[in-house]
Amino acid sequence: MSTTHALNRALVVAAAAMLVAGVAATTPAVAAQNDPAPPSAAIAAIDKGGAGQGPSVATAETAAGTEISRSEVIQRAASWVGLGLVYNWNGRYQGYRTDCSGYVSMAWNLAAPGLDTTSFVPNGVASWITKDDLKPGDALLNDAALANGHIALFAGWTDSSRTSYHGYEFTGTGVHYRTIPYPYFPGYGTFKPVRNNSIVDDVVDPGPDNVGVYRPSTHEFHLRNDDGSLRKIGWGTVGDRPVSGNWDGVGPDNVGIYRPSTREFHLRNDDGSLRKVGWGTVGDVPVSGNWDGGSADNVGIWRPSTHQFHLRKDDGSLLAQITWGDDGDIPVSGNWDGGHADNVGVYRPSTREFHLRMDDGSLRKVGYGTVGDLPVSGDWDGTGPENLGVWRPGSHQFHLRAADGSLLDQITWGDDGDIPVSGNWDARS
Known part of the structure; x- marks a missing residue:
């Protein structure tokens, strides 16, 4: 630093686009078996927001969470992209509900089948943060109930204007990695930044100054x-x-x-x-x-x-x-x-x-x-x-x-x- 220098705490966050590229495009589509489809084909076709959620599973184990790095959150989120998963709040994949909040619960490594949008903050799993605090692995949450609620995982700003971000989300048409306007597409409720209380920054040896x-x-x-x-x-x-x-x-x-x-x-x-x-x-x-x-x-x-x-x-x-x-x-x-x-x-x-x-x-x-x-x-x-x-x-x-x-x-x-x-x-x- 000029005449001043702070001890650098270097962090490493995996690039979301690279992680997505690492998911095999040839992976066969996966759909939950023996579960009813969402009640409306029109809802399922919505490309933004949620399409209903299953009930929250709020246990002591879920609320406690487990320590997870930001890069691991992004890797877990990317692992569901391109699989052809069908949005179905009664469905399960890898033990987690195949809806928006089940998907983020999976990425955050919470207990399966996952919380819903009304439960992340009240159960002590996550806390509200500011826009300036956002880092990859955090999320944008509309904590309304059922189909009115939704959550998208934040993977980084698209540019210095911070008017849009790269995000992972499970909507009526499947799991997406795409550009989302901050805080979310208009007309889908109020979204605010939120952070998993168990997430940790990726710290590596930064080397000398x-x-x-x-x-x-x-x-x-x-x-x-x-x-x-x-x-x-x-x-x-x-x-x-x-x-x-x-x-x-x-x-x-x-x-x-x-x-x-x-x-x-x-x-x-x-x-x-x-x-x-x-x-x-x-x-x-x-x-x-x-x-x-x-x-x-x-x-x-x-x-x-x-x-x-x-x-x-x-x-x-x-x-x-x-x-x-x-x-x-x-x-x-x-x-x-x-x-x-x-x-x-x-x-x-x-x-x-x-x-x-x-x-x-x-x-x-x-x-x-x-x-x-x-x-x-x-x-x-x-x-x-x-x-x-x-x-x-x-x-x-x-x-x-x-x-x-x-x-x-x-x-x-x-x-x-x-x-x-x-x-x-x-x-x-």
Whole structure:
């Protein structure tokens, strides 16, 4: 991250389209035997929404659920695509009802034959979330009863506009993987985002952080990959200040800028699109970090006039206001003690010391660098917790500190006028 870097919690979510491609198109059609068809051929022909549901099976076992990863949910959902299953709430396939809620119960690995749309939240299996929280494996739920209710599994946004998404659903014409307008096709009731309480993110070893610079003269980030190669990203305009972080909680870190003239963060999504976040006031200095220990990083500011950090929560409210530092300090952030969340700190150029805040509010001082150095922080060896470093403008060199205080690496990168950044640019997947 600019002069700040959060411990990246890399996540991997399987691409829905790839999973669908993995389902054999030649699998024979499967229909429930000895069960009556839905009461109306017209209902069965509906290509959107549900066509009735069987009764909920709400047991202690069902309500408890079992831990399941997001990629496994998507794999399970994709496994029913292309089988020719007939929508029949009295039918069963692999023990689950062949209706919309039985299908999602199967994907979430709940007890067979599954819940209905009225039961997911009241029985403690799922909780309501916001649109911004949606990740593959979550769902859009209309919790009305019987044929008025429906549920579609969310597999990812189609593009940065977030007006439509890739979804899996069981409708009157079968199991579909297709594009669905958010939150659902009009005329089928009220749909809201919901999350299985037992779902977990796919966490893998992200590998080490690396370094980079932001070049104000060209408004470009020059990021160093693990193999030493260069990746350029054009972002920002005159007067902007760089930040970096894992804004969506998935894959590698990305870049962003803070625009002092508008007090806005302009954060770059993985698809290259823009997300704007208003935060701060005149004179603030940007920071970023994983303040709450969740999957994604967020933004914050350090106010030189009051020596206060104002850290933003995911819902846009103020998570914490922390007084730290003194006049002339430069703010930093990172996971200093390997806890669940990032914390803040400052680099004091007058003494060449980092003043790091521990989770219990105590101070840890680390001397590093020389006159004129600019601070960075990151997990340089990929083992955690984060460590410190400096970028030396005169030689364009990063001096990265090992856990024992020795020099871990010395990397020449950047040019006159650049601003140092750090992040996990090519996190392993």
